[in-house]
Amino acid sequence: xxxxxxxxxxxxxxxxxxxxxxxxxxxxxxxxxxxxxxxxxxxxxxxxxxxxxxxxxxxxxxxxxxxxxxxxxxxxxxxxxxxxxxxxxxxxxxxxxxxxxxxxxxxxxxxxxxxxxxxxxxxxxxxxxxxxxxxxxxx
Amino acid sequence: xxxxxxxxxxxxxxxxxxxxxxxxxxxxxxxxxxxxxxxxxxxxxxxxxxxxxxxxxxxxxxxxxxxxxxxxxxxxxxxxxxxxxxxxxxxxxxxxxxxxxxxxxxxxxxxxxxxxxxxxxxxxxxxxxxxxxxxxxxx
Amino acid sequence: xxxxxxxxxxxxxxxxxxxxxxxxxxxxxxxxxxxxxxxxxxxxxxxxxxxxxxxxxxxxxxxxxxxxxxxxxxxxxxxxxxxxxxxxxxxxxxxxxxxxxxxxxxxxxxxxxxxxxxxxxxxxxxxxxxxxxxxxxxx
Amino acid sequence: xxxxxxxxxxxxxxxxxxxxxxxxxxxxxxxxxxxxxxxxxxxxxxxxxxxxxxxxxxxxxxxxxxxxxxxxxxxxxxxxxxxxxxxxxxxxxxxxxxxxxxxxxxxxxxxxxxxxxxxxxxxxxxxxxxxxxxxxxxx
Amino acid sequence: xxxxxxxxxxxxxxxxxxxxxxxxxxxxxxxxxxxxxxxxxxxxxxxxxxxxxxxxxxxxxxxxxxxxxxxxxxxxxxxxxxxxxxxxxxxxxxxxxxxxxxxxxxxxxxxxxxxxxxxxxxxxxxxxxxxxxxxxxxx
Amino acid sequence: xxxxxxxxxxxxxxxxxxxxxxxxxxxxxxxxxxxxxxxxxxxxxxxxxxxxxxxxxxxxxxxxxxxxxxxxxxxxxxxxxxxxxxxxxxxxxxxxxxxxxxxxxxxxxxxxxxxxxxxxxxxxxxxxxxxxxxxxxxx
Numbered sequence: 135x136x137x138x139x140x141x142x143x144x145x146x147x148x149x150x151x152x153x154x155x156x157x158x159x160x161x162x163x164x165x166x167x168x169x170x171x172x173x174x175x176x177x178x179x180x181x182x183x184x185x186x187x188x189x190x191x192x193x194x195x196x197x198x199x200x201x202x203x204x205x206x207x208x209x210x211x212x213x214x215x216x217x218x219x220x221x222x223x224x225x226x227x228x229x230x231x232x233x234x235x236x237x238x239x240x241x242x243x244x245x246x247x248x249x250x251x252x253x254x255x256x257x258x259x260x261x262x263x264x265x266x267x268x269x270x271x272x273x
Numbered sequence: 274x275x276x277x278x279x280x281x282x283x284x285x286x287x288x289x290x291x292x293x294x295x296x297x298x299x300x301x302x303x304x305x306x307x308x309x310x311x312x313x314x315x316x317x318x319x320x321x322x323x324x325x326x327x328x329x330x331x332x333x334x335x336x337x338x339x340x341x342x343x344x345x346x347x348x349x350x351x352x353x354x355x356x357x358x359x360x361x362x363x364x365x366x367x368x369x370x371x372x373x374x375x376x377x378x379x380x381x382x383x384x385x386x387x388x389x390x391x392x393x394x395x396x397x398x399x400x401x402x403x404x405x406x407x408x409x410x411x412x
Numbered sequence: 413x414x415x416x417x418x419x420x421x422x423x424x425x426x427x428x429x430x431x432x433x434x435x436x437x438x439x440x441x442x443x444x445x446x447x448x449x450x451x452x453x454x455x456x457x458x459x460x461x462x463x464x465x466x467x468x469x470x471x472x473x474x475x476x477x478x479x480x481x482x483x484x485x486x487x488x489x490x491x492x493x494x495x496x497x498x499x500x501x502x503x504x505x506x507x508x509x510x511x512x513x514x515x516x517x518x519x520x521x522x523x524x525x526x527x528x529x530x531x532x533x534x535x536x537x538x539x540x541x542x543x544x545x546x547x548x549x550x551x
Numbered sequence: 552x553x554x555x556x557x558x559x560x561x562x563x564x565x566x567x568x569x570x571x572x573x574x575x576x577x578x579x580x581x582x583x584x585x586x587x588x589x590x591x592x593x594x595x596x597x598x599x600x601x602x603x604x605x606x607x608x609x610x611x612x613x614x615x616x617x618x619x620x621x622x623x624x625x626x627x628x629x630x631x632x633x634x635x636x637x638x639x640x641x642x643x644x645x646x647x648x649x650x651x652x653x654x655x656x657x658x659x660x661x662x663x664x665x666x667x668x669x670x671x672x673x674x675x676x677x678x679x680x681x682x683x684x685x686x687x688x689x690x
Numbered sequence: 691x692x693x694x695x696x697x698x699x700x701x702x703x704x705x706x707x708x709x710x711x712x713x714x715x716x717x718x719x720x721x722x723x724x725x726x727x728x729x730x731x732x733x734x735x736x737x738x739x740x741x742x743x744x745x746x747x748x749x750x751x752x753x754x755x756x757x758x759x760x761x762x763x764x765x766x767x768x769x770x771x772x773x774x775x776x777x778x779x780x781x782x783x784x785x786x787x788x789x790x791x792x793x794x795x796x797x798x799x800x801x802x803x804x805x806x807x808x809x810x811x812x813x814x815x816x817x818x819x820x821x822x823x824x825x826x827x828x829x
Numbered sequence: 830x831x832x833x834x835x836x837x838x839x840x841x842x843x844x845x846x847x848x849x850x851x852x853x854x855x856x857x858x859x860x861x862x863x864x865x866x867x868x869x870x871x872x873x874x875x876x877x878x879x880x881x882x883x884x885x886x887x888x889x890x891x892x893x894x895x896x897x898x899x900x901x902x903x904x905x906x907x908x909x910x911x912x913x914x915x916x917x918x919x920x921x922x923x924x925x926x927x928x929x930x931x932x933x934x935x936x937x938x939x940x941x942x943x944x945x946x947x948x949x950x951x952x953x954x955x956x957x958x959x960x961x962x963x964x965x966x967x968x
Contacts, residue, residue, distance in 0.1 A: 165529065172536040173513050175608075176520075176528070183600045184382040184525055191592075194375035198340050202376045205341035206348035206383045209802075211907035212489035213383075213526035235868050236333035237341045242871075243323040244345045244352075246765075246800045247879055248908035250871070251860065258867040304807065311814040312791050314886075315798075315806070322878045323803060330870075348524075350629035351767035352804035374590050381593075383524045385487075386601060387630035389593070390582065397589040443946065450953040451930050453747075454937075454945070461739045462660040462942055469731075472618075472653035479615050480622035480654045484661045487623035490906035491661075491943035514611035515619045521601040522623045522630075626941075628768035652729050659732075663904075663939045664740055665769035667732070668721065675728040740938040750896075750931035757893050758900035758932045762939045765901035769939075792889035793897050799879040800901045800908075 147178065150186030157189060157196065159226055161219040200224040201237050208238050208253035209245035217253065221260040231261055286317065289325030296328060296335065298365055300358040339363040340376050347377050347392035348384035356392065360399040370400055425456060428464030435467060435474065437504055439497040478502040479515050486516050486531035487523035495531065499538040509539055564595065567603030574606060574613065576643055578636040617641040618654050625655050625670035626662035634670065638677040648678055703734065706742030713745060713752065715782055717775040756780040757793050764794050764809035765801035773809065777816040787817055842873065845881030852884060852891065854921055856914040895919040896932050903933050903948035904940035912948065916955040926956055 144152070154162040169177040189199060200223050207217040224234050234257055242250035283291070293301040308316040328338060339362055346356040363373050373396055381389035422430070432440040447455040467477060478501050485495040502512050512535055520528035561569070571579040586594040606616060617640050624634040641651050651674055659667035700708070710718040725733040745755060756779050763773040780790050790813055798806035839847070849857040864872040884894060895918050902912040919929050929952055937945035 168536075169529075169532065172539070173517055173532050176517050176532060179517075179520070179600070179604060180525060180529075183596070183604075187596060187600075188379050188382055191375060191378075193371045194379075198337065198372070198376070199379060201337050201341050202344035202379055203383060205344045206380060207526065209345035210348055210384065210489075211905075213524075213530060216383075216526035216529065232332045233337070236330060237337070239330075239868055239871050239874075240327050240333075240338060240341055241345060242802075242874070243327055244342060244355075244802045244804060245349065246798075246802045246805075246908075247875060248800060248902065248911035249802075251864075251875075251911065252908060254864065254868050254871060258863075261867070307814075308807075308810065311817070312795055312810050315795050315810060318795075318798070318878070318882060319803060319807075322874070322882075326874060326878075346804065349767075350627075352802075352808060355804035355807065378590060378593050378596075381524075381596070383526060385520075385522045385524045385527075385630075386597060387522060387624065387633035388524075390586075390597075390633065391630060393586065393590050393593060397585075400589070446953075447946075447949065450956070451934055451949050454934050454949060457739070457743060457934075457937070458942060458946075461735070461743075465735060465739075466657050466660055469653060469656075471649045472657075476615065476618050476650070476654070477657060480618050480657055481661060483619035483622045484626035484658060485943065488626055488662065488906075491941075491947060494661075494943035494946065510610045511615070514608060515615070517608075518605050518611075518616060518619055519623060521605055522620060522633075523627065628766075656729055656732050656735075659735070659941075661941045661943060663769075663937075663941045663944075664736060665763065665772035665939060666941075668725075668736075668772065669769060671725065671729050671732060675724075678728070744935050744938055747931060747934075749927045750935075754893065754896050754928070754932070755935060757889075758896050758935055759939060761897035761900045762904035762936060765905055766940065772939075788888045789893070792886060793893070795886075796883050796889075796894060796897055797901060799883055800898060800911075801905065 146182045146186035148186075149190050150181030150184075153185040153189045154181055157185070157200075157223045157226060158219055159222065161222055165219070196227040197224075197229055197233075200227055200229055201233070204234060204237050204253075205241060208241040209249055211245065211249040211252060214252070214256060217256050218260050221257050222264070225260075225264060231257075231265075285321045285325035287325075288329050289320030289323070292324040292328045293320055296324070296339075296362045296365060297358055298361065300361055304358070335366040336363075336368055336372075339366050339368055340372070343373060343376050343392075344380060347380040347395075348388055350384065350388040350391060353391070353395060356395050357399050360396050361403065364399075364403060370396075370404075424460045424464035426464075427468050428459030428462075431463040431467045432459055435463070435478075435501045435504060436497055437500065439500055443497070474505040475502075475507055475511075478505055478507055479511070482512060482515050482531075483519060486519040487527055489523065489527040489530060492530070492534060495534050496538050499535050500542070503538075503542060509535075509543075563599045563603035565603075566607050567598030567601075570602040570606045571598055574602070574617075574640045574643060575636055576639065578639055582636070613644040614641075614646055614650075617644055617646055618650070621651060621654050621670075622658060625658040626666055628662065628666040628669060631669070631673060634673050635677050638674050639681065642677075642681060648674075648682075702738045702742035704742075705746050706737030706740075709741040709745045710737055713741070713756075713779045713782060714775055715778065717778055721775070752783040753780075753785055753789075756783050756785055757789070760790060760793050760809075761797060764797040765805055767801065767805040767808060770808070770812060773812050774816050777813050778820070781816075781820060787813075787821075841877045841881035843881075844885050845876030845879075848880040848884045849876055852880070852895075852918045852921060853914055854917065856917055860914070891922040892919075892924055892928075895922055895924055896928070899929060899932050899948075900936060903936040904944055906940065906944040906947060909947070909951060912951050913955050916952050917959070920955075920959060926952075926960075 166177045166180065200220060203220045204224055207213050207220060221234055235254065238253035238257060239250055241253060305316045339359060342359045343363055346352050346359060360373055374393065377392035377396060378389055380392060444455045478498060481498045482502055485491050485498060499512055513532065516531035516535060517528055519531060583594045617637060620637045621641055624630050624637060638651055652671065655670035655674060656667055658670060722733045756776060759776045760780055763769050763776060777790055791810065794809035794813060795806055797809060861872045861875065895915060898915045899919055902908050902915060916929055930949065933948035933952060934945055936948060
């Protein structure tokens with residue numbers, strides 16, 4: 135999944151569902167499920183605008199899009215759950231762990247050391263859950 | 274300049290000066306000059322840490338680093354001069370105008386439409402100054 | 413309690429205590445109690461300025477004031493405990509659950525989807541604690 | 552225009568264009584025109600999501616929506632042009648100047664005095680441009 | 691004016707006016723005057739809470755209070771006019787130019803280099819207006 | 830440790846390690862240890878730039894530096910772990926509990942009451958862990 139796609143026969147909603155599933159995987163589904171009893175329409179908007187419109191655009195590859203999102207969420211520092219989802223998403227679309235930690239470390243320059251530290255600890259959590267065997271090997 | 278370099282014989286300061294010149298060009302020099310009579314040591318730190326340390330690391334290519342920076346500065350929305358410098362820097366390291374506007378548009382999802390709009394208008398200014406001929410051809 | 417009141421015989425402190433009790437209820441008392449051993453004067457300021465001065469002003473009804481506060485705290489995204497207190501306060505002064513979720517969803521436009529999502533999940537928690545019977549009926 | 556509307560025969564784009572024209576008036580058109588040569592798709596998204604989806608929802612009246620937006624943009628403090636557009640929009644949908652200044656003043660409690668001051672000075676500019684006669688009468 | 695004062699016979703308003711005049715000088719008066727036709731009550735709150743209550747408290751000397759304010763406004767990066775007022779105020783209460791620039795430079799660590807740069811350029815403007823002779827001597 | 834030091838024979842790294850140990854104590858070591866398996870280079874940067882460069886500068890005493898940091902982190906409101914580390918650091922370099930709570934309370938003026946409240950509750954936690962005997966005496 136290096137580059138992206140639009141399918142003329144698809145609605146924004148269908149395209150968004152497909153993109154969310156590919157990019158965010160189970161984490162995306164969990165968010166949508168959690169919205170069901172409080173704001174189901176918002177789940178639809180989440181499919182349609184971020185994923186059906188923006189992530190589906192052809193002008194920037196998904197790996198670059200996830201670098202942009204990880205950078206922004208690290209810098210803003212007030213959306214820890216979404217940062218973790220997108221660190222996971224970065225891995226899903228082919229970023230290496232090194233590329234993710236480089237992106238986060240760079241945010242020390244633009245948003246300060248605390249923002250970068252909190253981003254690195256979020257990545258540590260995501261990597262530990264995703265690569266448990268490799269961590270055992272290290273131990 | 275697709276990928277980066279470290280030169281073992283170079284000090285952090287020398288490496289940072291070289292990186293800043295390559296990435297930010299004249300805009301970087303202007304910032305350093307403006308610091309001369311208020312905080313000259315800060316110009317040194319600016320060479321050394323962001324450019325000598327971070328941008329010189331090999332783990333992420335410069336194009337990706339500029340996407341991360343443009344994303345973060347757009348999302349934070351409180352550093353317009355630096356955002357313009359890095360839109361320019363993005364062009365310097367090989368990003369296309371489309372890749373830059375895609376990165377900025379995506380920030381509507383993470384930081385809201387006003388942040389994205391203000392980022393797009395910053396890009397419009399930078400592009401207009403940098404590509405004056407092409408704009409005449411369009412008109 | 414559709415519109416508000418000032419009582420000329422009341423001090424700012426008395427007026428603030430009355431307003432805080434009406435608007436924030438027990439949650440307001442808990443905050444004040446928690447301040448007792450660290451910064452008791454700050455509890456007095458909290459009564460006096462936000463509640464004795466601002467919320468007691470006649471020019472904007474309380475329902476609108478709580479919409480403003482819920483919107484701002486959702487958008488800023490860095491004050492989760494206070495957002496929950498004010499979602500509760502919104503219910504106290506007569507906002508419907510729908511009006512609160514609409515306000516929060518709208519923040520996706522101004523502060524991004526993560527801010528709106530985190531606000532919706534805060535509302536979900538507050539509503540679940542406040543309306544347990546209705547949730548059982550749904551189940 | 553106290554409450555809102557959806558028209559089943561309308562597309563999101565048409566509905567968004569209608570809503571943007573009613574709410575933001577000429578200021579909205581100016582933003583869209585300014586996007587034409589940098590990111591025309593973004594103008595479409597601006598019609599569709601904020602205005603075609605969110606502002607067109609029936610669960611919250613437009614006056615309350617503008618209070619929410621003015622509060623959030625004042626509190627965030629990093630989107631002065633959009634704050635002015637929405638102070639104007641607040642007047643367009645029937646908010647009084649007093650309701651707008653009350654909303655902004657209240658943000659001193661949640662985002663500090665500088666944010667509230669900068670919001671009040673933005674309102675002062677918008678009111679001066681919109682009500683020039685009344686200002687002359689005062690003088 | 692190394693340490694501060696409270697006068698039991700003074701109202702909060704009187705004390706706040708005195709403190710604002712001592713700390714912010716003419717810049718404070720200008721802010722109050724600018725509020726007269728948009729939100730005169732807010733000028734009273736500005737005297738009473740920040741200056742009559744907070745800055746008048748004995749537990750922290752004024753020099754330290756201005757360091758705290760300069761640090762916070764530099765880090766937040768969205769209140770340039772107030773940052774300049776408080777750089778001026780820092781000089782008024784006895785901070786040296788070096789202490790002010792050290793405080794601002796330190797914010798690179800906590801809020802990033804752009805915030806620190808913009809703070810330094812604000813200080814450069816304030817110092818240039820306040821110490822014109824010394825700048826000529828340098829030239 | 831009222832004023833600071835630079836030792837010409839020391840590298841930035843050595844100086845930073847010494848400064849971090851003096852200022853942040855065990856909390857600083859914990860941060861560095863936590864970085865070991867995710868981003869060890871970042872631990873080096875943390876020693877070198879914030880502590881080896883900035884905190885080691887002679888122009889501002891450490892007590893003032895910690896007031897600046899506590900103020901900024903309280904105001905930003907998105908870095909609770911680092912705020913606690915620096916409340917502890919403030920005590921380490923000689924700030925009294927009163928000076929720390931005054932600094933935090935003042936942030937209500939610049940960043941709003943929620944930011945100040947969350948800062949005060951962070952201080953309450955740090956003080957309770959550090960001064961357990963005195964709390965028992967109170968009980």
